[in-house]
Amino acid sequence: MVKFAVIGLNLIALLSLKFFFAEEVTVDQNIPDKVQAGESFVVEVTINKEDREGFAKWQQSLPLGFIAESVETEGATFSFKDQEVKLIWMALPKKESFTISYRVSTDPTLEGGFELIGKFSFIENNERKDVVSNPHKIVLGEMSEELLANATDDEEEKEETENKNLNEEAVVENETLAQESTKKVEAESTGPNKTEALETNTISLIREIKQKEEEGKYEVKLKIKGNKLSEFAKVEEYLPPNFLATAGESAEGIFSFEDNMVKILWMQFPSDSSFEVSYSMESTSEEQDSAIVHGVFSYLEGTNSVQIPLKGSQFENTFVAEETEEVLAEEIAEVEEFIEEEPTEIADEAPMEEIEEQNETELKEEISNLPQVNQNVEYRVQIAAGKKEVKQDYFEKRHNINEQVTIEYLDSWYKYTIGAFDVYKNARDRRNQVWNADNKIDDAFVCAYNAGERISVQEALMVTKQKWFK
Numbered sequence: 001m002v003k004f005a006v007i008g009l010n011l012i013a014l015l016s017l018k019f020f021f022a023e024e025v026t027v028d029q030n031i032p033d034k035v036q037a038g039e040s041f042v043v044e045v046t047i048n049k050e051d052r053e054g055f056a057k058w059q060q061s062l063p064l065g066f067i068a069e070s071v072e073t074e075g076a077t078f079s080f081k082d083q084e085v086k087l088i089w090m091a092l093p094k095k096e097s098f099t100i101s102y103r104v105s106t107d108p109t110l111e112g113g114f115e116l117i118g119k120f121s122f123i124e125n126n127e128r129k130d131v132v133s134n135p136h137k138i139v140l141g142e143m144s145e146e147l148l149a150n151a152t153d154d155e156e157e158k159e160e161t162e163n164k165n166l167n168e169e170a171v172v173e174n175e176t177l178a179q180e181s182t183k184k185v186e187a188e189s190t191g192p193n194k195t196e197a198l199e200t201n202t203i204s205l206i207r208e209i210k211q212k213e214e215e216g217k218y219e220v221k222l223k224i225k226g227n228k229l230s231e232f233a234k235v236e237e238y239l240p241p242n243f244l245a246t247a248g249e250s251a252e253g254i255f256s257f258e259d260n261m262v263k264i265l266w267m268q269f270p271s272d273s274s275f276e277v278s279y280s281m282e283s284t285s286e287e288q289d290s291a292i293v294h295g296v297f298s299y300l301e302g303t304n305s306v307q308i309p310l311k312g313s314q315f316e317n318t319f320v321a322e323e324t325e326e327v328l329a330e331e332i333a334e335v336e337e338f339i340e341e342e343p344t345e346i347a348d349e350a351p352m353e354e355i356e357e358q359n360e361t362e363l364k365e366e367i368s369n370l371p372q373v374n375q376n377v378e379y380r381v382q383i384a385a386g387k388k389e390v391k392q393d394y395f396e397k398r399h400n401i402n403e404q405v406t407i408e409y410l411d412s413w414y415k416y417t418i419g420a421f422d423v424y425k426n427a428r429d430r431r432n433q434v435w436n437a438d439n440k441i442d443d444a445f446v447c448a449y450n451a452g453e454r455i456s457v458q459e460a461l462m463v464t465k466q467k468w469f470k
Contacts, residue, residue, distance in 0.1 A: 025049050027058075027120045027133045034139040038108030042071060045118060045133070048097040052122055058087045058100065060118035065107035072101045077388060085118075091398060092122070111141035128305045196313045202228050203308060205235075205297055209281075209315050216283040216319030219248070220293065223276050229269040233299035235277065237262040240292060240317075240443065241385065241413075242285035248278035255279070262295075269299070283319035286456040289428075289468065291317045292443040312442050316470065320458075376451040377464050379427035380406070380417040383434060383444045389414045399439040410454065417447065424448075424457070424466045 030044035045058060058076070061084050062068060068085045070078040076087035080102075087100055118133045197206040204225040209218050222235060234253075239245060239260045247255040251272075253264040257279075264277055283291070294312030298305060383401065389409075395401040395416070406417045418434075421427040427446045434444040448460030461468055 025052065025120065025122070025129070025131045027118065027131050029116065029118060029133050029136050031116060031136045031138055033137070035106065037111050037141040038106060040103055040105040041138075042101055042103050043068075043116070044099055044101045046097065046099045047120055049092060049122070050096050052124060053092050053094075054123050056089045056092050056120065056122040058085075058118060058120050060085045060116065062104065062116070063110075063114045065110040066114075067105045068102045069105075070102050072099065074098045074100050075394075076100065078102070106140055113137055113139050196311045200308060202226060202306075203297055203299070205308075205310060207237075207293070207295070207310060207313055209293065209313050211315075211318065216317070218281045218315070219278060220245075220281055221276060221278045223274070224251075225274045226269060226299075229299055230271075231269060231300050232265075232267055233269045233297070234263060234265040235295060235297055237279075237293055237295040239281065240288060242283060242287060243291065244282045244284060246280045246282075248280055249276060251275045251277050253277065283317050286317070286319045286458045287447060287454075288317045288445045289457045290314055290445055290470075294442070377422075377448065377455075377460050379419075379421045379424050379446055379448050379457070379460065381419050381427055381431045381434060381444050382415055382417045382447045383441055384416040385413045387413065390416075399441055400437070401439065401441075408454075422464075424461060424464070425469050428469050 026048040028046045028048075030046070032041045035041045043060075047058070049056075064083060066083070068080045073087055074089075074093050075091075076089045079086045079088075085102060115135045115137050117135045120131045120133070122129050195206060195208045197204075199205075206223040208221045208223070210221070211218055220237070222237075224235075226233070237245075239262065241260065243260065245257045245262045247257075250264050251266075251270050253266045253270075256263045256265075262279055264279075281293075292312040292314045295310045297308045297310060300306070383395070383399070383405070389407065392405055395405050401418065403418050408415050408417070419427060419430050421430070424446065431444050431446050434441055446457055448455050448457045450460065450463070457468075460466075
């Protein structure tokens with residue numbers, strides 16, 4: 001009995017030590033020492049993260065003449081731009097240790113010694129942490145030991161500079177930051193206006209989306225209070241697909257819109273204790289019946305980056321394809337005018353009323369570009385879209401979606417939908433269930449299909465003669 005008690009105390013002690021003295025994150029590079037000019041080689045990076053989770057990034061700058069392509073990403077999004085390799089995880093793999101790799105091709109005319117350094121960044125206790133790998137020197141072609149020892153480049157200086165800058169790929173919906181750094185204020189919705197707010201000891205921000213007179217156009221206002229800030233800061237607003245944005249009032253900030261993201265950046269935060277920025281937003285498609293804008297406010301606290309998510313604002317997509325409806329109305333008017341005219345020839349065995357009714361039906365079906373009313377129209381719920389394809393188990397593990405997920409590739413995007421409903425209201429109810437569930441999805445929306453081909457929800461409602469529900 002005493003023996004078991006001693007063993008139990010030892011286990012408790014070990015667990016306590018692990019709790020108070022968490023294992024350090026380590027990064028090891030495996031790169032060849034020498035390759036021939038023009039040849040390619042593989043960079044392997046083993047990351048020992050222990051129990052860390054959430055947003056993370058690996059980045060490495062490569063010399064001119066080096067080109068990288070993905071081999072193994074362990075679920076990260078890979079990119080190579082401006083000579084920089086980036087792998088970004090919105091959620092780190094569950095494994096305590098994993099290895100990523102990418103193939104690097106070299107210019108045949110390139111020779112000499114080059115030093116490769118990488119950096120792994122992650123979020124811990126609301127702070128960004130950086131782990132820099134040991135530098136590795138690689139030689140292309142022939143090079144003497146003396147020259148190799150003296151070979152230098154600008155990578156280390158660049159890395160030191162980047163440590164002082166804000167992390168451009170800050171997590172948008174990091175749960176830890178959302179719980180510990182923000183005080184979420186319940187949304188207030190009155191008519192076409194939609195308001196969301198956040199408040200911390202450092203910053204107060206309120207977003208208001210107001211419907212303009214013209215359908216599908218909106219004004220977004222951000223009311224900001226942050227009198228404790230004085231340095232670099234930025235607001236990022238993530239717009240739904242098929243929405244555009246143009247600059248409004250930026251309070252001396254730098255406005256940009258790219259890849260459905262509005263960014264207003266200040267190198268020096270405004271000195272006013274309270275100010276307002278705005279931008280105009282416009283829908284270009286009736287595919288979604290409702291949409292969500294969510295964002296994040298970022299600023300520097302010393303040399304650390306702090307990101308504060310702002311809850312999404314849901315609003316009705318009021319885009320109307322006016323030109324299509326006008327054409328359809330004109331065509332129907334022509335039909336009605338045509339059937340009012342007396343036919344030149346009438347079969348003796350058929351009454352005039354029957355012939356007019358038949359002509360009207362046939363002509364309306366002929367001119368209408370809408371699908372026929374049949375059992376081929378169905379409604380689904382889109383839960384995600386991305387440039388990279390993921391499998392069913394991703395949604396089971398990450399979003400707790402256990403039902404069948406349908407994947408389609410449309411307009412250079414992988415789109416993921418669930419369900420197949422004959423009635424729009426049932427699809428709307430399933431969408432609301434997704435919104436309300438604890439699954440990290442807050443921008444699901446209803447979409448429609450006819451015989452497997454995607455059509456707008458408005459078109460489907462017209463075809464099936466169903467009512468739209470908010």
